[in-house]
Amino acid sequence: MVNDTSVTLAGIRLQNPVIPASGTFGFGFEMAGCFDLNRLGAISLKGTTLEPRFGNPTPRIAECSGGLLNAVGLQNPGIDALVSDIAPRVRALCKTPLIANISGFSLDEYGICCEKADQCEALDFVEVNISCPNVHQGGMVFGTDPKAAAAVTRRARKATSKPLFIKLSPNVTDIVPIARACEEEGADGLTLINTLLGMRIDIRRRRPVLANRTGGFSGPALLPIALRFVNQVAKACRIPLIGCGGVASAEDVIEMMMAGATAVQVGSASLHDPLACPAIIDQLPKVMEQLGIEHLKDIIGIV
Amino acid sequence: MVNDTSVTLAGIRLQNPVIPASGTFGFGFEMAGCFDLNRLGAISLKGTTLEPRFGNPTPRIAECSGGLLNAVGLQNPGIDALVSDIAPRVRALCKTPLIANISGFSLDEYGICCEKADQCEALDFVEVNISCPNVHQGGMVFGTDPKAAAAVTRRARKATSKPLFIKLSPNVTDIVPIARACEEEGADGLTLINTLLGMRIDIRRRRPVLANRTGGFSGPALLPIALRFVNQVAKACRIPLIGCGGVASAEDVIEMMMAGATAVQVGSASLHDPLACPAIIDQLPKVMEQLGIEHLKDIIGIV
Amino acid sequence: MEKRYCTLESNSPVAPGVYRMTLSSDQDLRHRCGQFVEVAVPEKFLRRPLSVSLSQADRLTLLYKVVGGGTAALAALQPGAGLDLLTGLGNGFDIEACRNAALLIGGGIGAAPLHQLCRDLRAAGRQVTVLLGFNTASEILLRDELEALGATVHVATADGSKGIHGLVTDALQQVRPTFDYAYVCGPMPMMRALYPLLSETSEFSLEERMGCGTGLCFGCTIQTTEGPRRICHEGPVFKKNLLPW
Amino acid sequence: MEKRYCTLESNSPVAPGVYRMTLSSDQDLRHRCGQFVEVAVPEKFLRRPLSVSLSQADRLTLLYKVVGGGTAALAALQPGAGLDLLTGLGNGFDIEACRNAALLIGGGIGAAPLHQLCRDLRAAGRQVTVLLGFNTASEILLRDELEALGATVHVATADGSKGIHGLVTDALQQVRPTFDYAYVCGPMPMMRALYPLLSETSEFSLEERMGCGTGLCFGCTIQTTEGPRRICHEGPVFKKNLLPW
Ligand SMILES: Cc1cc2nc3c(=O)[nH]c(=O)nc-3n(C[C@H](O)[C@H](O)[C@H](O)COP(=O)(O)OP(=O)(O)OC[C@H]3O[C@@H](n4cnc5c(N)ncnc54)[C@H](O)[C@@H]3O)c2cc1C
Ligand SMILES: Cc1cc2nc3c(=O)[nH]c(=O)nc-3n(C[C@H](O)[C@H](O)[C@H](O)COP(=O)(O)OP(=O)(O)OC[C@H]3O[C@@H](n4cnc5c(N)ncnc54)[C@H](O)[C@@H]3O)c2cc1C
Ligand SMILES: Cc1cc2nc3c(=O)[nH]c(=O)nc-3n(C[C@H](O)[C@H](O)[C@H](O)COP(=O)(O)O)c2cc1C
Numbered sequence A, B: 001m002v003n004d005t006s007v008t009l010a011g012i013r014l015q016n017p018v019i020p021a022s023g024t025f026g027f028g029f030e031m032a033g034c035f036d037l038n039r040l041g042a043i044s045l046k047g048t049t050l051e052p053r054f055g056n057p058t059p060r061i062a063e064c065s066g067g068l069l070n071a072v073g074l075q076n077p078g079i080d081a082l083v084s085d086i087a088p089r090v091r092a093l094c095k096t097p098l099i100a101n102i103s104g105f106s107l108d109e110y111g112i113c114c115e116k117a118d119q120c121e122a123l124d125f126v127e128v129n130i131s132c133p134n135v136h137q138g139g140m141v142f143g144t145d146p147k148a149a150a151a152v153t154r155r156a157r158k159a160t161s162k163p164l165f166i167k168l169s170p171n172v173t174d175i176v177p178i179a180r181a182c183e184e185e186g187a188d189g190l191t192l193i194n195t196l197l198g199m200r201i202d203i204r205r206r207r208p209v210l211a212n213r214t215g216g217f218s219g220p221a222l223l224p225i226a227l228r229f230v231n232q233v234a235k236a237c238r239i240p241l242i243g244c245g246g247v248a249s250a251e252d253v254i255e256m257m258m259a260g261a262t263a264v265q266v267g268s269a270s271l272h273d274p275l276a277c278p279a280i281i282d283q284l285p286k287v288m289e290q291l292g293i294e295h296l297k298d299i300i301g302i303v
Numbered sequence C, D: 001m002e003k004r005y006c007t008l009e010s011n012s013p014v015a016p017g018v019y020r021m022t023l024s025s026d027q028d029l030r031h032r033c034g035q036f037v038e039v040a041v042p043e044k045f046l047r048r049p050l051s052v053s054l055s056q057a058d059r060l061t062l063l064y065k066v067v068g069g070g071t072a073a074l075a076a077l078q079p080g081a082g083l084d085l086l087t088g089l090g091n092g093f094d095i096e097a098c099r100n101a102a103l104l105i106g107g108g109i110g111a112a113p114l115h116q117l118c119r120d121l122r123a124a125g126r127q128v129t130v131l132l133g134f135n136t137a138s139e140i141l142l143r144d145e146l147e148a149l150g151a152t153v154h155v156a157t158a159d160g161s162k163g164i165h166g167l168v169t170d171a172l173q174q175v176r177p178t179f180d181y182a183y184v185c186g187p188m189p190m191m192r193a194l195y196p197l198l199s200e201t202s203e204f205s206l207e208e209r210m211g212c213g214t215g216l217c218f219g220c221t222i223q224t225t226e227g228p229r230r231i232c233h234e235g236p237v238f239k240k241n242l243l244p245w
């Protein structure tokens, strides 16, 4: 059998659909010594803001059944460090398409970051995160209202001619108008989903486990929620989707693609096993064989 | 130490805060031969509608990491069977406070069901479910909009003088205005949360696992999400809350109470272990001892 | 319903992809024939329902086919492992319903519960004829065990590699056994095909994806002529006249 | 970072609530002293970070305290069990930094990594003085092992049940050891109390709740004088001048 794992995402060919999700694969260097980064479909780099950020105080991580909460709070060295130092260094290590993941606290910040990312040759995609639940003055508010989502997309679209993906939040009553608003404003695609807002309490110390009180839930238990959002948006929009949430195996990748995703991000799985992405990529052709899938792209959205 | 597990919920004393959640404990008889139902804090009976319903076609259940999806679709014999037959029979088996869980497809249906429940001596509480994600023409829509939630509450409040709880959905952008609307219309308390809308795909058969396509996600992985909603609403409302979602141990009960719940419902845990509720009740005094809690009611909302 | 912690005594393949598991406990493990257990599986939230193939005082035999992650995890367990079971679930077969001669029909892994059914019918002095259907010769289950109990066993294989060439419906028409009551367990298409061929004095053991296995969740409901019934609680065995097929 | 499947050789208590675990593998298990491993724990999503107490070619010793569900699950494992580890994590102690005489200070379970540190310093010909602090006599760890390596060991107990009555800070002032470089590992309050008492020629091994242990998640960041650093990736050992305490 052919076992062709390639997909085309907004005009760019990925040799396979497996992409480490932003915030769960560092800045891409960390694993360079452990496996060949060229094997990945693409890499979504750690979320970046206009100014450097320390992020939230620790503890930033809380274990849960079926996953974890994080409240990292967008620790990053700022967009200038990304475009002038980090992205070129990752590019020197591999030819894999690189995705800049951009956050902001105002339309202008989103806009300026996208402009800077646009000018950086090492970056292939821009992914605008309007769904971070862990920063107080912004982030997620842009992702929970169709008008605000439209405004960010419009600003980002003006700022870059690179393929533009908007990353949406699952913490919403109805994702469809938000997704449609992004599509109408010229987004090339959507990434869904970011984390679900959650909380844990240390019952011995009688206070939240996370210094930030709340955090974003991610991990294997997110898969059914993500599949539902991906399928719902796939039925409502025409632009390609990157499915994200709970993916931990080649079977999960295929399930996400059948739901409607063109490519798939793997997040928390890499925290348990930093070799999760290459392991999934190894398994894909075997699982395709078992399921009688010749070209992975044929299954996109068949359910 | 005292180890007093009692709580008072809308004026009714429960000997402990542990309540089997609606839909996961049948109609209460099923376990009568296995343990003494009098040990439970209260019992929330299977969701009931005006007319008898078969519910959705099977498969209605899909396994997930950290829980399951269900799309039972409110199978029930109708409110008349509940008030004239089922509730009196459960009452004959035990003195435990009984909660009627009511669903509807229109304001009138909610209203009529609440009136009928009001007339039934065997029933102690009315819990109005405006958050069922598994029926198409209604249910959850009432739980995702503050105005609709207010309207259902108003109608139910007129219909019954029994303690009235409204059960809210987690599938919303902002639960606070919905919770406040219910409080303003005279709800005695709120139950949160119902299930998160999700989906699974059978990748061999290339179709959704559930005949209903989507279902509600419940189980241990729901705990951090439920804790967040409970804590958020506890800060915004004054009426008592019943915390529900992912609770599977005495520690989870305590965590839910610290987040702001006066009582706690145990759902999916009973599907894995039908003796989960009595086991949790057995453990509670021991865990209180370890944590230095004399009166369980003292920890409500301390975080 | 009882909760039982059992020890895995043996767990080995008896046909391609099919395992026999024997469990022991210091508590009572007796079941009525046709009842089932819910087995807790490592790493899975839901238990897996499996029919009791044979039960004695302190011993339980299950026969299961690996079809997905849960059954694969069971197959990987080693003797000595501890298993957490809910036992004594469901109504079981009605052996009183048969007066003289019973016909047992099983398809594939559906043969599992017929072992104890046959044992108990024979112990009650009934004559037993068994029709078993499989895809191919290598998949044949329980024939020797049932014959050892004094039953007359006819096997059909879909590919004709052994016994009657065809399905159990073909076997039924070819063998024309005498019986006053029939018991059926197998895949849904087989049971639906047998339904019109059998009189009212018959019963069928059904399956559905289960949430609890104990009647709590309404996950396994079917429509019957008397209204909705939970397969796990009012079944899994239903008299023919209850099935509105 | 390497992924290693190890076999549990032994796993038994060495003090109340504290266990020593030895693991073997047919692959290389050597670590620099002060590095750590991330152990996959049954039923938990996140791995648990544990310092390497001692490592040889194919053998690893961990010393851990049961503080919650994850460490309790580890304590329940029986010899022969398989364990999935990420090995070779973190920078480890800088043994080159010490020229003649080293001072090692450990508090409670923080003593764990000092075992290999002491071994490696002794192998490099350095003199080693160790100050260990515990709550009470029954909790004392590693004293004999460290003395057997030729180190001078002083123990302090908070309740005075053994050795110096007081904390390691008291021990430091009482013993007044000669050393040119100090290595510190223990609970945060202890390290903060020692910080002003030690010169720049010292380093501290830090802890934080970890998401990955491999630098991917930014869950374990601290602020240093040179900006944010991940404890798991740029640490866990930080030179004193990097800590802005
Ligand atoms: C009352 C009852 C008795 C049973 N007795 C036996 C038995 O003795 N031996 C045996 O091998 N199997 C028996 N089964 C079926 C068995 O429960 C399923 O094969 C098993 O649960 C599948 O688990 P899995 O994780 O391996 O597969 P999954 O990954 O959950 O599913 C794999 C496939 O198996 C099918 N399946 C899953 N669950 C069920 C279910 N509950 N019923 C029917 N099909 C299902 C689905 O088509 C699915 O695509 C019985 C089922 C019931 C309800
Ligand atoms: C680099 C590093 C090396 C370590 N080396 C050792 C060692 O050699 N021996 C040892 O016993 N422990 C060591 N720890 C601490 C150990 O990782 C935690 O005790 C363990 O993860 C707790 O898991 P649990 O599930 O038992 O507890 P949980 O239920 O997760 O937590 C129980 C309590 O332990 C504390 N805790 C949890 N995780 C951590 C953490 N990562 N760091 C600090 N405190 C935590 C919290 O206060 C929490 O309230 C080390 C930690 C790090 C970061
Ligand atoms: C520790 C951590 C940090 C994250 N940081 C970011 C980020 O910077 N930008 C972003 O868009 N998403 C971020 N996410 C969200 C993930 O990219 C992903 O959307 C989410 O974790 C769900 O996928 P998963 O279940 O596979 O982890 C982060 C997630 C985790 C766990």
Ligand SMILES: Cc1cc2nc3c(=O)[nH]c(=O)nc-3n(C[C@H](O)[C@H](O)[C@H](O)COP(=O)(O)O)c2cc1C
Residues within 6 Å of the ligand: B021, B022, B023, B024, B046, B047, B048, B070, B072, B074, B101, B129, B132, B167, B193, B194, B195, B217, B218, B219, B220, B222, B244, B245, B246, B247, B265, B266, B267, B268, B269, C211, C217, C218, C219
């Ligand atoms: C099989 C099943 C059926 C349910 N039926 C109802 C119902 O009829 N009415 C209702 O209000 N909630 C119903 N629920 C939701 C539960 O009461 C509970 O809110 C949810 O499962 C979350 O709690 P858990 O994680 O403890 O299961 C049902 C849940 C399950 C799993």
Ligand code: FES
Residues within 6 Å of the ligand: C209, C210, C211, C212, C213, C214, C215, C216, C217, C218, C219, C220, C221, C230, C231, C232, C233
């Ligand atoms: S499986 Fe839950 S009622 Fe049958």
Ligand code: FES
Residues within 6 Å of the ligand: D209, D210, D211, D212, D213, D214, D215, D216, D217, D218, D219, D220, D221, D230, D231, D232, D233
């Ligand atoms: S724990 Fe993930 S970066 Fe340190």
